[in-house]
Amino acid sequence: MPKVKNWLFGKDKPKDTESIAKIRRVINKYTLQSRRLSQQADEQKGIARDMMKGGNKAGAKQALMRRQLYLKKLNETQNKILNLQSMIESISEAKDVADTTKAIQDGVGVIEDTLKNVTPADTERAMFEMQSSMEKVAFASDALADTSFSETELDLDMEDMIDQEMAELEMELSLGQVDELPDAGTTTTKIKDKEPVEEEDEIGDEIAELRKKIERERSGA
DSSP: OHHHHHHHTTSSOOHHHHHHHHHHHHHHHHHHHHHHHHHHHHHHHHHHHHHHHTTOHHHHHHHHHHHHHHHHHHHHHHHHHHHHHHHHHHHHHHHHHHHHHHHHHHHHHHHHHHHTTSOHHHHHHHHHHHHHHHHHHHHHHHHHTOOGGGOOOOOOOHHHHHHHHHHHHHHHHHTTOOOOOOOTTOOOOOOOOOSOGGGHHHHHHHHHHHHHHHHHHHHHO
């Protein structure tokens, strides 16, 4: 009776509730780490841009290297969050399995009482069917608790990513402006408006030629 009172008035929390609460606290910690790593990666991107403006290619490359390391740690942290979330789901599933098993056990008791009035052959057949049903339940529960699908990895060729971003920075600087370091895999070139109207067609041709050059570099990467 004291245990029931403690549970009702919050003095003794169920183990599954306490475990889920602990897991959620860890998830919150990793979520904060993910935000910090994302900010650090963005900062390194800005540093690389500034280095390229100053002509320091080596420094820019080092900054981009640090950015890739931050992105890798970010991916690992996010994978941990996914696994912890899967653990919470597994705990809930385990509780459901326990409840289901108890219900099955109660059903078995009813079956046993009913089988008193049937032949031994009927009893053997009923027990075989029950065993088959329990195996199906166990198989389904194992399949639902499989967390392998939640594991993901960020497969990055860091050198290729860095070289591509370096090339994009150099191309932007050759046009006299670096407004924004593009994300890996995308390139956006911005040109400041120039007042002489007669130069607009020439600038448009240069932009088209640069885009074609970038596409050829990507195709050959």
